[in-house]
Amino acid sequence: MTLLEAPSRRSTRPAVVTIDDLSVVYEVDHPVTAVKHASLTLAPGEILGLAGESGCGKTTLAYAINRLHKPPARISSGSITFHDRDGTDVDLLALEDEELRAFRWTKLSMVFQGAMNALNPVTNVRAQLCDVLLTHRPELSKRERIQRAGDVLERVGVDRARLSSYPHELSGGMRQRVMIAMAMLLEPQVMIMDEPTTALDVVVQRDILREIVRLRDELDFAVVFITHDLPLLLEISDRIAVMLQGEIVELGTADQIYREPEHPYTQRLLASFPSLSGSRGSFIRTGIDDAQEQTS
Template identity: 45%
Template sequence: MALLEVEDLTIGYQSQRGFLKAVEGVSFSLDKGRSLGFVGESGCGKTTLGMALMRLLPPNGRIREGRILFDGQDLLEKTDEEMRQVRWQKMAMIFQTAMNALNPVHRVNDQIAEAILTHNPSLGKQVAYKQVEGLSRLVGLSKHRLRDYPHQYSGGMKQRAIIAMALACQPKLIIADEPTTALDVIVQDQILEEIKNIQKEFDISIIFISHDISIVADVSHDIGIMYAGQLVEYGAREEVFESPMHPYTKALLSSYPTLTGEKAQLMPIPGEAPDLIHPPSGCRFFDRCAGARASCRTNPLVWLEITPTHKVFCYQCGRQCGR
């Protein structure tokens, strides 16, 4: 059975101009020990999705439809108090801005120990601090630096501390929202390696969220491409990368400079993402898609299964396959 099953999730924000659907009709499932990456441009709803899974949406945000089944339980039916028990203990998050996620006036080890003690008060201080040392070894933080304050840490060390904190209660699922965006390439590489090792060792499931397709590809088994609040392509990373189907995925891949192969002209995607308060009918990529036909506007979109592990949300792709 899947650890996490999300069905037809629609999330939005109340704004002055109306209800903005940041995520619409997203479904996916994630097995134990697997990792799933969501890629898309800013505004595509990927962070909203991560926050909704943790039930940490801002006050004007609301989950309108759908179900989130985590470990057999429906998270949307839980009260805030029950949710607090799930959060961090079973499901932890690594936030986008590592620099600001630590409390500046507490020592790093106190902060990590606090996370442990809050959820397991019976453990006792000594055991908790012992666990902190173990965690620091796991994420490659020197034991001697644990009594430092966050401002004495470099960016990479802060990120390691955050990862240690996310692991503190041995969660089953970690949601990592742009975990390395603010870091240098070498540090980024080390952190990603660390996350991969930890995942293998503890059989944790991970959801990666990033705009950087190369990072997501590096760490995820499966990849979901998001555009304007919808999932448009979903599948095993090899299939999505080697035979991308959706025009948006193709465009995203060809707008990314690489270091290998011929130096090709980058193809930026023309135009802008649609308004999500009054989204257009039919395919949302219509205005920017080179292969769009009039029928894309009028025909209802359905998921097309290309292989059992690769599907795409595009009307034209279906026509081309003759289905």
């Protein structure tokens, strides 16, 4: 069974995150609205794909959900509400610094783009994973922190012996798995993944995708999966939101986006990827004809 054929895990429970009319502005000489009136809901256990070209506002939206923006970025309007499993609602835009610090990683975590840049190059994997536990679970002993770090590392397919490794000693796929392990250390309800398979070869990419789906099924967390690669999202996502120039221009199930795309931009995105079984493009045909003429 392929990832695309796997049954949807989108929950019928109320949303875990609700984004309503969210706008983000970069206050520079000529202010730029990077996200324009975005509205989304994320269901428990759902994988929501966020697609669009570079610069369309995908990462800006992800940073807004996590409250990671720094000046000149500013959330100019809208709301972001987290609906906890215990029934309480949390206004993310109203959290103070200490509240926000406690909220991140425990309820909502993020896998950043570029694992090598996100990991500390002079600190081994053990120290980086244990640092998260020391900050958010100070009641754990050192032995318990190391045991937990090793358990989570093995859960993402990396031998616990790699706890003593430094980032430069790991392959690109292993570094990405370490980042995923760090994001799931505290078993959050939502994980945001920003281009988690960028710069990985297709074989490693498929392994990472299978790992994400398996972990989602095991731990029942929701995923916001960000990429410019729409065909990849068609395989892994329950629903897909397509962004263009800061706006969400189309939202639907993966099947709807694939079979009946409504917005011209979505149609162009789908058409930009060559088919392995379809007819060859005219530019290829022209090149072959030219070569044949030269040899005749």
